[in-house]
Amino acid sequence: MLLPPLNSEDILLAARVAQLLNRNHRIAFAHIAADLKIIRASENLRMLTITPALPVEGGTLAELFWEFIGADDTLSAIMHGEAPPYVIRRVNRRQPDGSNAYLTFQVVPYDDGQFSSGLLLMIEDTTSASQ
Numbered sequence: 001m002l003l004p005p006l007n008s009e010d011i012l013l014a015a016r017v018a019q020l021l022n023r024n025h026r027i028a029f030a031h032i033a034a035d036l037k038i039i040r041a042s043e044n045l046r047m048l049t050i051t052p053a054l055p056v057e058g059g060t061l062a063e064l065f066w067e068f069i070g071a072d073d074t075l076s077a078i079m080h081g082e083a084p085p086y087v088i089r090r091v092n093r094r095q096p097d098g099s100n101a102y103l104t105f106q107v108v109p110y111d112d113g114q115f116s117s118g119l120l121l122m123i124e125d126t127t128s129a130s131q
Contacts, residue, residue, distance in 0.1 A: 026124065026125035027042075027122060027123065027124050027125075028041070028042045028044045028045040028048055028122075028123040029041065029042050029045070029120065029121060029122045029123070030042070030045055030056070030120070030121040031110055031118060031119075031120060032061065032075075032107075032110070032118050032119040032120070032121055033118045034079065034117070034118055035060075036060045036061055036062070036072060036075060036119075037058055037059065037060050038056055038057055038058065038059055038060070038061070038064070038121075039057065039118070040057065041056045041057060045123070048065075048093060048103065048123055049064040049065060050063075050064060050065060050066055051064075061075070061121065065105070067088055067091060067105060071086065074086060075107060075119060078107060078108070078109055078119060079109055079117070079118060079119055081109060085106055085107060085108045086105070086106070086107040087104065087105065087106045087107075088104070088105040089104045089126070090102050090103075090104070090126070091103040091104070091105060100127075101125055101127045102125070102126050102127045103123050103124065103125055103126060104123070104124045104126045105121070105122075105123050106121070106122045106123075106124075107119050107120070107121050107122075108120050108122075
């Protein structure tokens with residue numbers, strides 16, 4: 001099987017856009033496998049979990065975020081295109097300094113068309129807009 005050559009310019013452009021979005025919108029994200037275990041995650045995702053001491057990769061959404069307890073069937077339906085994206089707005093998280101942060105969780109299908117599928121979790125810090 002022959003694979004077409006990778007276009008590194010497209011990859012670098014996408015990476016740069018992701019960096020700028022993360023800086024301007026404070027976004028954390030994770031790629032989730034069909035068994036709902038996290039395969040890959042942004043470095044800043046850990047600080048948003050229930051227990052930041054636990055490793056993120058290999059954990060399930062329900063282990064790391066109480067908002068997903070009992071949502072397995074819904075998440076599976078999203079993965080198979082049978083349900084709309086899962087969005088939870090204004091999730092309150094207490095910060096280490098005692099302040100409150102407000103987050104928006106969004107789970108959408110992840111399908112790169114060739115190598116991987118599952119779900120994509122995106123968490124955006126919406127504190128300024130929510131206040």
